[in-house]
Structure formats: C-alpha cells, structure tokens
Amino acid sequence: MANKIDSNFKAAAGRTSSGTIFKLITTDGAVDLPPQAQLVIECFIRFGGDDFVLSVEDLVGKDSAGLESKLDEVGLETVQTPARIWSFYRSRLIKGGFIEKVS
Numbered sequence: 229m230a231n232k233i234d235s236n237f238k239a240a241a242g243r244t245s246s247g248t249i250f251k252l253i254t255t256d257g258a259v260d261l262p263p264q265a266q267l268v269i270e271c272f273i274r275f276g277g278d279d280f281v282l283s284v285e286d287l288v289g290k291d292s293a294g295l296e297s298k299l300d301e302v303g304l305e306t307v308q309t310p311a312r313i314w315s316f317y318r319s320r321l322i323k324g325g326f327i328e329k330v331s
Contacts, residue, residue: 248329252327257326258326261317261320267299268317288314292309297310
C-alpha cells in the first residue's frame, strides 16, 4: 500500500488578527442570510465609510467581551460575543461573495 501522508502538508491559515481589514462587496442576497449575518453587513454600511471597509477589531471590539464593538452598536442581541458571531459567519460571508479580505 502506498504512503498516503504528505510530509510537506501545511494547514491553511484559519485565523484573522484584529488588524485584518475586510471590505463589503455586495448586499445582493443579504436578505436571505440569518439576522446576525445581516448585522455584520449592516456594520460595513453604517461604519465602513465610503469604501465600506472595517477591521476585525472594529467589528468585534477591543477585548474578548466585545468592548466598543460595531456589532453591538447595530443592535446585536445574543448571549454570544461579537467575536463568536464574526467567527461563525465570516467564512459564509466570504464564500457568498458579500465580503473580501483586503489586508
């Protein structure tokens, strides 16, 4: 049996730092997203300026409790932290073409 292990395998980067920047690309189809994902999109519209750009820190806040989180400012109401909401929906929003990583 042939060896099925690639000894050069490297895991994909799965985390984003607080300084990572994301940009809103479209809102088409956003009404079909869950309400919490829609709030993420609303953050980009309300707080992202003319280019609809926000850092992860802008979205989730300055600490693990979500201090100064834009998600809280748009009315996020859940027991989950803003960071948890962002972590859960980030991939879906990227794959759906709603947002993209800028830097």
